[in-house]
Amino acid sequence: MAGTEIFGIEEIKALTDVIERKMIHRYGSHSVRNGIYRVEEFEEKAKKITGSKHALALTNGTAALITALKGLGVGPGDEVITSPFTFIATIEAIVACGAVPVLGEIDETLGLDPVSAEKLITKKTKALVPVHMFGAAADLDPFMEISIIYGIPVVEDACEVVGGTYKGRYLGSIGKCGTWSFDPNKTLTVGEGGLILTDDEDLYFKMDCYHDHGHIHSKAHDRGEEGKFGLGVNYRLSELQGALGIVALDKMDATLEKIRKTKKRIINSVKDTGIKVRPMHDPEGDTASHLIFMLPSPEAAVNFSRAAGEAGTGFSIISQNTWHYAKHWKALEEMGEKDIFGTKAPSYAAETMAATEAMLSRAVMTGLNINMSDGEIERIIRSVKCGAKASL
Ligand SMILES: Cc1ncc(COP(=O)(O)O)c(C=O)c1O
CATH class of the missing domain: 3.40.640.10 (Type I PLP-dependent aspartate aminotransferase-like (Major domain))
Known part of the structure; x- marks a missing residue:
């Protein structure tokens, strides 16, 4: 972990x-x-x-x-x-x-x-x-x-x-x-x-x-x-x-350097596939904890995730992430349009998050560890290539 x-x-x-x-x-x-x-x-x-x-x-x-x-x-x-x-x-x-x-x-x-x-x-x-x-x-x-x-x-x-x-x-x-x-x-x-x-x-x-x-x-x-x-x-x-x-x-600097190097190696190895890396406002500052690709459509994301998984690396579609996406939080939805200490909350229904859904349903992600063997890194590279082939 x-x-x-x-x-x-x-x-x-x-x-x-x-x-x-x-x-x-x-x-x-x-x-x-x-x-x-x-x-x-x-x-x-x-x-x-x-x-x-x-x-x-x-x-x-x-x-x-x-x-x-x-x-x-x-x-x-x-x-x-x-x-x-x-x-x-x-x-x-x-x-x-x-x-x-x-x-x-x-x-x-x-x-x-x-x-x-x-x-x-x-x-x-x-x-x-x-x-x-x-x-x-x-x-x-x-x-x-x-x-x-x-x-x-x-x-x-x-x-x-x-x-x-x-x-x-x-x-x-x-x-x-x-x-x-x-x-x-x-x-x-x-x-x-x-x-x-x-x-x-x-x-x-x-x-x-x-x-x-x-x-x-x-x-x-x-x-x-x-x-x-x-x-x-x-x-x-x-x-x-x-x-x-x-x-x-x-240990912060050495740790980030290591994980950033791994991420760079993966991205450099898959760039010829035409896969789009998640854009960033400042890529230099990325802590590299997550490897994310943006697919052209939700269907492409499903195809990528399936093929990459079959090749050995699980890539989740972020819109299905129940930990990090408000669309999945029942307790929040139930608070919607009710009073919170005398102020009415807005609706938190899934329809209110349409633009977010459009992004997250096209985003596929796998986490990177700090210590990764050559074998593990090469497996991710192979999986991304298979995912790209099946989806682009
Ligand atoms: C975006 C974000 N905010 C807040 C927290 C809360 O941090 P903690 O788990 O230390 O309470 C987390 C932890 O996962 C987080 O990812």
């Missing part, structure tokens, strides 16, 4: 150190921890890599999204625009704040289409949440322009793309704030973990307090004496995950 594939002696040492010192919690105990704060080091490393002024580590990517939206003051009566092609956590985070999710459509890169998002803006819109899916960036430049014109913040859901970039800048560090996930399915994992990046001091303060029961963190006091800013929750990350996070970020 991605992430744990690269675990080795470094992770064992990092965890052993935390356990031997018996200092597994991030806050407090200042007088007995010899100045060692692993979660803080993890945050410092993320700041150094991305250039963000602030980084807040927390328990997972979902908690990061909720905390970001809470920090921005999203609540009942508000609407938040996002993508129907995402993990359900994006929608759950909006609902957890008492706000209404409003779904735009995706473009051919499979990111939220800024034109469709702009059309959905109302007086109630409190945030725009483009999602960087399956390795590649949503088109952030137009989102940032829309953000300035309407005065609505962009929260980048970059949970799937740690280390990915857009025009030279790290995903998650471009909007008002952005979220990363380190869950077990991600290329870099700490078991469960999340991180929020922002340059905004005031937003950082609010998020920092919210994620830990309102505590105004200070090393000058022990926890019981710290001041409070409002009410919050407990999304604190432990030192065990912080220690793993430091190692994960140390």
